[in-house]
Amino acid sequence: xxxxxxxxxxxxxxxxxxxxxxxxxxxxxxxxxxxxxxxxxxxxxxxxxxxxxxxxxxxxxxxxxxxxxxxxxxxxxxxxxxxxxxxxxxxxxxxxxxxxxxxxxxxxxxxxxxxxxxxxxxxxxxxxxxxxxxxxxxxxxxxxxxxxxxxxxxxxxxxxxxxxxxxxxxxxxxxxxxxxxxxxxxxxxxxxxxxxxxxxxxxxxxxxxxxxxxxxxxxxxxxxxxxxxxxxxxxxxxxxxxxxxxxxxxxxxxxxxxxxxxxxxxxxxxxxxxxxxxxxxxxxxxxxxxxxxxxxxxxxxxxxxxxxxxxxxxxxxxxxxxxxxxxxxxxxxxxxxxxxxxxxxxxxxxxxxxxxxxxxxxxxx
Amino acid sequence: xxxxxxxxxxxxxxxxxxxxxxxxxxxxxxxxxxxxxxxxxxxxxxxxxxxxxxxxxxxxxxxxxxxxxxxxxxxxxxxxxxxxxxxxxxxxxxxxxxxxxxxxxxxxxxxxxxxxxxxxxxxxxxxxxxxxxxxxxxxxxxxxxxxxxxxxxxxxxxxxxxxxxxxxxxxxxxxxxxxxxxxxxxxxxxxxxxxxxxxxxxxxxxxxxxxxxxxxxxxxxxxxxxxxxxxxxxxxxxxxxxxxxxxxxxxxxxxxxxxxxxxxxxxxxxxxxxxxxxxxxxxxxxxx
Numbered sequence: 001x002x003x004x005x006x007x008x009x010x011x012x013x014x015x016x017x018x019x020x021x022x023x024x025x026x027x028x029x030x031x032x033x034x035x036x037x038x039x040x041x042x043x044x045x046x047x048x049x050x051x052x053x054x055x056x057x058x059x060x061x062x063x064x065x066x067x068x069x070x071x072x073x074x075x076x077x078x079x080x081x082x083x084x085x086x087x088x089x090x091x092x093x094x095x096x097x098x099x100x101x102x103x104x105x106x107x108x109x110x111x112x113x114x115x116x117x118x119x120x121x122x123x124x125x126x127x128x129x130x131x132x133x134x135x136x137x138x139x140x141x142x143x144x145x146x147x148x149x150x151x152x153x154x155x156x157x158x159x160x161x162x163x164x165x166x167x168x169x170x171x172x173x174x175x176x177x178x179x180x181x182x183x184x185x186x187x188x189x190x191x192x193x194x195x196x197x198x199x200x201x202x203x204x205x206x207x208x209x210x211x212x213x214x215x216x217x218x219x220x221x222x223x224x225x226x227x228x229x230x231x232x233x234x235x236x237x238x239x240x241x242x243x244x245x246x247x248x249x250x251x252x253x254x255x256x257x258x259x260x261x262x263x264x265x266x267x268x269x270x271x272x273x274x275x276x277x278x279x280x281x282x283x284x285x286x287x288x289x290x291x292x293x294x295x296x297x298x299x300x301x302x303x304x305x306x307x308x309x310x311x312x313x314x315x316x317x318x319x320x321x322x323x324x325x326x327x328x329x330x331x332x333x334x335x336x337x338x339x340x341x342x343x344x345x346x347x348x349x350x351x352x353x354x355x356x357x358x359x360x361x362x363x364x365x
Numbered sequence: 366x367x368x369x370x371x372x373x374x375x376x377x378x379x380x381x382x383x384x385x386x387x388x389x390x391x392x393x394x395x396x397x398x399x400x401x402x403x404x405x406x407x408x409x410x411x412x413x414x415x416x417x418x419x420x421x422x423x424x425x426x427x428x429x430x431x432x433x434x435x436x437x438x439x440x441x442x443x444x445x446x447x448x449x450x451x452x453x454x455x456x457x458x459x460x461x462x463x464x465x466x467x468x469x470x471x472x473x474x475x476x477x478x479x480x481x482x483x484x485x486x487x488x489x490x491x492x493x494x495x496x497x498x499x500x501x502x503x504x505x506x507x508x509x510x511x512x513x514x515x516x517x518x519x520x521x522x523x524x525x526x527x528x529x530x531x532x533x534x535x536x537x538x539x540x541x542x543x544x545x546x547x548x549x550x551x552x553x554x555x556x557x558x559x560x561x562x563x564x565x566x567x568x569x570x571x572x573x574x575x576x577x578x579x580x581x582x583x584x585x586x587x588x589x590x591x592x593x594x595x596x597x598x599x600x601x602x603x604x605x606x607x608x609x610x611x612x613x614x615x616x617x618x619x620x621x622x623x624x625x626x627x628x629x630x631x632x633x634x635x636x637x638x639x640x641x642x643x644x645x646x647x648x649x650x651x652x653x
Contacts, residue, residue, distance in 0.1 A: 047548050080552040086545050090567045099563075100553035149553045213441045 002027065002185060003056040004041045015039050015209040021202045023058055023153075023185040028196040028217075031206035032229055038083075040206075041155045044187070045080050046073035050319040057185075077108075079151030079184075083158045085142035088131040091272050093141050094126045100149025101363045108150045111182065116144045119181060119217055120174055136167035140174055147182070160195060168195075175199055193230045197238065197278055198332040205229070221278065222318060224308060232310065236280035237326040243273045252312065257291030260300040262350065281316060284328035288338050298350040302326070304342055307335060315340075319348050326350075391618070431625060433600050438632075441516060441591075441604055442584030445524035446531075446577050453528060453580075454566070454573065457535035474478035478590075479529045487593025490522055494594070514595050519602045522590040527580035534579060536570020571647040575640045582636025586629055606628055 003051055006020040015036040021027040029037040042048035044055050046063065049070075055063040062071045062078075079100070087096050101113060117123055120140045130138060146154060159175075160168045172195070179186065179199060190196055196203060196217070203220040205213040213223040220226065221238040241255030241262060246269065253269050255262045255277070264277050285296070302321035310316040315335045317328045326348055330340070340346070427435065459465075460472055478486050482631040493499040494512045512518035542565055550564045566573075588606040595602040597611060609625040612618035 045552055049550065073548075074554050074556055077553075077554075078552060080549070082545065082549060084545065086543075086549040088546060088550075088564060099550070099555075103554035103559075145553065 001056075001058065002187070003054065004040070004044060006040055006050050007050075007056040008043065008048075008050045009053045010039075013209060016260045017204075017206060017209065017211045019211050019214045021185075021187075021204070021214070024183050025201035026179050026186045026188050026199050027202045027204060028200035029187060029189045029204050029206060030196050030200075030220075030229070031244055032193065033191055035206045036209040037191075037206055038157050041080075041157060041187055041189055041354075042237075044153075045078050045155055046071060046076050048082075060152075060280045074103075077150065077152040078152040079146035079149050081139075081142050081146045081154065081156040081159045085138040085160050085162075087138055087141055087145070088129050088135075089201055089319075091121065091130075091189060092126070093128050093130070093133070096130065096141055097100070097122070097148055098143050099127075100145055100195075100353075104150045111147055111150055113148060116147055119177055134167065135163050136170040139163065139167075143174065143178070147178070147184070147365050151184060154184050156186060156188045158191070160192070161190075172198060179365075191229075193234055197276065217276070223328060224316065227310065227316075229324065232280060232314075232329070233280070235282075235327060235329065236284075237317070238276060238278045238279045239324045239326065240274060240276050241324075243269050243271050243275060246271060257281070257300075258321050260324075262300070262323055263297045279326050279350055281327040281329040283351060286317060286319070286328050286330060286334075286338070286345040287349060288344075291346055291349065294349065296349045296351055298348075300326070300348040300350070302346055302348050304340060304344045304346055306342060307340055320344060321348055371577045386605050427624065427628070428621070430599065431608065431621065431628070432603045434603055434625065435628065437516065437600070437602070438606075439517075439602040441519045441523050441587075442581045444517070444520035445527060445584045446581045448520060449524040449528055449531060449580070450573070450577055453531040453535055453576065457532050459538055460532070460538055476529045478526050483526060483589025484593050485589070486525060487522055487590035490518075490525065490590065490594040494518065494521065514598060514602065516595075516601055518595040519591045519604065522594040523584040523587040525592045526587050527583045530583055531576040531580040534572050534576030535569065536572075538569035539576075540547050541572075544567045571644045574647055575644045578636055578640035578643060582633050582640070584601075585636070587630050605632075 001023050002021045002147070003022070007017075008015045013034075013036070017036060017040055019027075029040060031037055039048065042049045043063070044188070045055050050065065052065045053063045055061070057078075058309060061067075061069055062076055063069060087093075090097065091099070097113070097116070101109070113337065117126070122141060122144055125133060125137055130141070133141065139162075143156075143159065156175075160171055163171065174235060176199065178184075188195070188199055200217055203214060203217050203224060204211055205220050205223060207225060207229065210227045212220060213220050217238045218240060221236065227235045239257050239262075241257040243253050244256045244261065245254035247253070248267075251267045252263050252264055253266045253275075255264060256274060262277070266275065266277075269275055291299070300321040302319040304317055305320050305325070306318040308316050308318075310329055313332050314329055315332055317330055317335070317340055319326050328348065334340070429638065456471070457474055476617070491513065492498050495505070496505060496511065496513050501512055504512065510517070512521055546568065547560050547564055552562045555563060563618060585604070586606050587604070588610065591602065591604065592607055592610075597603050597607045599608075603611065605625055605628060609622055609629065612622035612625060
């Protein structure tokens with residue numbers, strides 16, 4: 001369990017954030033640039049002093065300003081992957097990787113050098129100097145270096161932000177492998193919702209120095225404040241499902257979501273795998289009666305749990321579809337014409353191709 | 366070229382034409398004109414004559430006394446750099462990273478030798494480190510170290526004069542070290558001294574080397590502070606600039622003076638080129 005409570009004032013900006021998160025897994029600190037995400041993890045790492053702070057990891061108090069406790073960063077066993085990779089320019093990749101490893105005690109060494117080198121594909125880079133590496137390679141080395149310091153917690157400060165789209169796609173799968181293969185809790189700072197969708201198990205939504213919401217990704221995806229951060233077109237419920245059928249010829253998979261099932265356009269998944277899809281609110285159609293003769297592949301029966309203003313002429317409707325929740329964005333006119341209101345039974349129509357990008361695998365199990 | 370010039374034997378006093386003639390500092394005579402001349406020196410080097418009188422290529426070769434001066438200059442400069450380098454790094458660190466009340470004062474004191482007359486610096490050293498000075502007496506009585514009128518003293522005077530040069534160069538290098546890298550080392554478990562020696566110092570090495578070589582080259586030529594503090598004793602404190610001064614002050618010492626001047630010029634040039642070369646090499650090793 002990770003418990004964090006931080007407060008810091010700095011010319012015109014006040015950070016006052018508090019959250020808890022289950023320790024194994026990836027916690028995403030998500031919010032716009034300048035909302036205090038990086039300041040929060042800097043305080044967690046001990047590199048930055050807070051006005052008041054309490055940081056506890058698995059029962060160990062690392063910072064408690066009230067009790068005068070502040071473990072120095074070098075003794076916290078918190079790995080930190082910086083946005084700029086911060087590789088030591090005067091050392092080879094090998095020496096960079098070993099820097100943290102050499103400074104751990106033998107009994108703490110549970111992450112093996114060879115394991116990290118193979119997980120991150122670093123074998124061919126070991127004898128190069130940092131300036132001979134591409135941006136993506138540098139960030140992979142930086143990840144490996146932090147992990148080899150045998151951290152009890154890994155902080156990642158927008159590790160992909162400095163990379164172009166191609167390099168990001170190169171590094172992201174490695175992050176997924178780390179999440180799935182190592183049981184190190186991670187706090188991942190990002191302002192890219194795609195990355196959060198792909199990596200996070202838990203989300204802390206921040207805005208202007210405050211935590212707006214925190215919980216599982218599915219829960220946070222329903223929070224109205226998210227709209228202002230990701231933009232109206234990226235709003236949509238995130239649902240986790242288990243693959244129950246695969247149609248490789250059509251590139252479709254059937255997922256069990258709550259009590260219903262959903263056909264989505266994903267490839268390269270296996271039956272039994274857990275996957276995550278985001279159902280974009282703008283693509284979800286609501287019907288008051290069971291529709292027939294439509295091309296839409298997915299029909300889920302549900303009950304409206306809320307109708308809120310999205311913008312002047314649109315409403316966000318939340319529908320419980322039996323264990324899962326989806327969001328639909330409809331016009332004000334439609335809400336009035338159909339008489340949509342809380343507690344009303346509706347049919348939710350989801351086009352199979354309207355799931356965002358691709359489905360993200362969450363864990364191997 | 367120089368050797369082809371022929372001297373005019375009839376010429377009195379400073380003989381600026383006699384560049385080809387092999388001449389030595391006439392210590393007996395020079396002693397009467399040289400206020401800084403140690404009494405020991407006067408009887409140490411007897412007037413010396415070359416077996417062949419005039420040698421056409423003599424200007425190319427250094428006499429034993431000049432070689433002594435060269436050896437002394439190199440030794441004094443090297444000792445001054447080795448002695449002051451750790452202090453220069455420490456002071457540069459304090460001035461760049463330190464947060465304490467008297468920082469501006471330390472900064473000013475370190476830079477004083479740049480603006481003070483070197484003779485004044487030498488005089489202060491004489492007062493403090495002289496055999497009867499507070500520190501000099503203590504060193505002599507407790508550690509058996511004598512600084513006044515010794516080569517070690519020449520190295521001290523040289524070190525004090527070159528210190529600001531060294532500190533400036535190291536400080537500039539330290540200011541360019543990215544504190545983010547030190548923070549990264551911290552998160553990887555490196556404690557303060559560990560961080561300094563594995564990250565900070567290697568990264569500021571180009572500046573340290575450039576500072577050391579510049580200080581060395583400048584140390585080869587330190588005159589005023591040295592002659593004031595440790596006098597002008599052949600074989601002990603008579604470095605190239607002191608030998609040059611002595612030669613200029615001596616009748617018939619002109620070609621020796623010219624050789625020593627050229628030697629200084631060559632050494633200085635080599636020093637500066639070396640500083641640049643080493644800085645480039647280390648920068649390359651750092652991957653920049």
